[in-house]
Amino acid sequence: MESWELLNKIIDQNLAAETAFDSLTGYGANVYLVGKALRDSLQGKEPKQLDLLVTGVTQEDIESALSIQGAHLNSTQNGYNFRFDNYNVNIDLPRVSGIVDPRIPIEVYLGEQDHSAAAIAYDLSTGQFIDPYSGLSDAANGVLRPTQANSYADSPDHILNGIALHGEGYLPDSSFVEAITNHGHGIKDLSPDQLRVSLDRILRSDDPVRALNLMKETGILEYLLPEVANTMGFDQNNQFHDLELGDHLMEALRQMVTLSDDPDLRLAALLHDIGKPDSYWEDEQGHGHYYQDPETGQGMDHDKVGAEMARNFMERLNYPENRIKRVEKLIQLHMQPWWSSEKGARKFYNTLGGDQDMANDWVKLRSSDMRGKTNGQMDPQDEQQHQLSFELLNQVIDKQNATNAPSLEISGYDLMDAGIPQGPEVGRVLSELQEAVDRDPSLNNRETLLDLARQYA
Helix, strand or coil: CHHHHHHHHHHHHHHHHHHHHHHHHCCCCEEEECCCCHHHHHHHCCCCEEEEEECCCCHHHHHHHHCCCCCEECCCCCEEEEEEEEEEEEEEEEECCCEEEECHHHHHHHCCCCHHCCCCECCCCCCCEEEEEEEHHHHHHECCCCCCCCCCCHHHHHHHHHHHHHHCCCEEEEHHCCCCCHHHHHHHHCCCCHHHHHHHHHHCCCCHHHHHHHHHHCCCHHHCCHHCCCCCCCCCCCCCCCHHHHHHHHHHHHHHCCCCCCHHHHHHHHHHHCHHHHHCEEECCCEEECCCCCCCCCCHHHHHHHHHHHHHHHHCCCCCHHHHHHHHHHHHCCCCCHHHHHHHHHHHHCCCCCCHHHHHHHHHHHHHHHHHCCCCCHHHHHHHHHHHHHHHHHHHHHHHHHHHHCCCCCHHHHHHHCCCCCCHHHHHHHHHHHHHHHHHHHHHHHHHHHHHHCCCC
């Protein structure tokens, strides 16, 4: 099927898009298909969301044209979202340098796009492509090329958009690599919210490792993820790690991509060992370690250091607190050893406060970490232990669900705040508290449990 035939079919199959086109052209508007839907269709993909660009009419005209019974028109950052009969379409407005003007020529609007594959439009009235920057072939072939020579000079957000597209499968040409190398320093001037949104998009992409490696190669990783950039080239000097630290983090992320598309789990995999450089110490044989030596006190526990660094990073980018806590907790617990008994699994599960989702998240992070040490492979003995621990954990979860055992009103963090040291002791106390609550549910309140915990400890 020719691309224009596919585009017309896409519009015909979306009642909101078809209705918007008919109504807007009745007001004298020019209506174009733009954006990701256009690029996807040129690559033979079925688009998920349609974006129409409307020129030649005012916003008042658009609102009048789309005031249709049963339809809903809502304002968005770039224009409107139009919903009709369970279909929806985005209505974008022409703007240059942030100023909306219906008289802006389509060619000028397209020149504002950050890469050539985005600088194309399809005129729904004439069935013709508008391609002033030779982006049609780039869109069809998935090539990243700046629309104009100065596209990234004053728009560092365009750089991160291109990086995310690289993670989604687009391949950069030499002019793109040169442009982001020369202008990537502008990323540091972006707002925390812009950085967070861009990082989430990169992490959600099909191949975030490829995207981040491009940032590493062009020297701009430090502007988005300085804590990760600091690990690049760091020799772990440890018999349990074949890879240098930065490569290990990237490989752990690669493994997590096969397990989950959740950006927070992927971020936890990427950040889980960032505390190692600040925790490092060497023994008499010259081997590197990343925990606090109980005899000499030198070094620090890299899981604790890394969890704090992850929190500081996420706070810097204005992540919501619930996302911060989730990533922080996973990193803090990523060194938890496997267990070989149901009792051990129950202690760990209680440490998580009986949070089944967190338990499953932890298993994914632990697996990604272990497989990330040796390029995706796990030692057969480790693989067996991993599988056993996972099965025991599921048994504990299944039993608790089957008996509807009440979840404790406190967590391991509450116990640590009360002075019980982090580690096996927390799990042991939580296990005893759970047994007490199973016998007498009236004990399940915070103050009573804390009193009991102090006695058990």
